[in-house]
Amino acid sequence: MSDATTDPKQKLTATEVREAPGLDDWRHLLTGIRARFRTGDFATGLALVDRIGAAAEAANHHPDISLTYPEVIVTLSSHDVGGITSRDLDLARTISGFAAEAGAEADTSGLTQLEPGLDSTAPERLGAFYAALFGGEVNDQGEPTDPSGQVPGLWFQKGESGESSLPPQDPAQRWHFDVWVPHDEGERRLQAVLDAGGRLVSDAEAPSFWVVEDAEGNRSCICTRLDRD
Structure with a gap:
């Protein structure tokens, strides 16, 4: 120990x-x-x-x-x-x-935590706006949070020109969901997404995260705590 x-x-x-x-x-x-x-x-x-x-x-x-x-x-x-x-x-x-x-x-199946992500060239300009919009406050990292727990946290991915942090896409996508699941749930959640008509975009960072997209090309990430120490 x-x-x-x-x-x-x-x-x-x-x-x-x-x-x-x-x-x-x-x-x-x-x-x-x-x-x-x-x-x-x-x-x-x-x-x-x-x-x-x-x-x-x-x-x-x-x-x-x-x-x-x-x-x-x-x-x-x-x-x-x-x-x-x-x-x-x-x-x-x-x-x-x-x-x-x-x-x-x-019951550990289906345990999930949702974190929206927004790509931005200047995230320091955005925290106060989204905190006001969500009825929350700005944390030490400049991100909007809701102490009451009604609204999930929002994080900003800083890019050089507002491009998505996901694999290249035309047109670029700036909003995406990071969907956090248990370490032993990632592959099952991925399979459920694929069975529901989704597509695997990248597993290069698996089992830390997989990039998936829906039938219209909107992308999200299935994330776990594996390989993050």
Whole structure:
């Protein structure tokens, strides 16, 4: 066990997170580790959220939680270090225990985090506009964020003349989606896209990401945490 996996202030690598024991219910996406628990009804989900809240308060470490009729989705990260720490892993294991006791089945299939990307020659001019448009604020990197979690984050890819960061295309595409999936979901998600009529544009950076396009040539990326340490 490395020092990083026990030091509550040390940011973990994607490999350390992936290889940590006791996290079968969880997957590392863009900004945190995430789990989905199928509760089947609202009352069971609400009771699970209540237990998670109490444990979070006791640990002084608070997850993002989504409660809907059939499921509870929990995302953990350590904002003070900008990544995942042992605090997240410890609380994740505790939450998995609560879910098991409640009879809520963990389901890692379909876990997704969406990040729109915009190519720009001068992204520093755009952050405030999109923050105002989305009802959010500008972070330290000049990107618009929504602390309430209603709107996904937006990142800017700086190009020399506004060209797309995707493989060359005429006309150039400036907007695209980065769709973050679990490390063991990338190839399945790619196959689902292909089965739905999509086309693989490039797998040169796989398994870090695959570039795909729809029937009209609009491109997106399927992204994982693999090969990013």
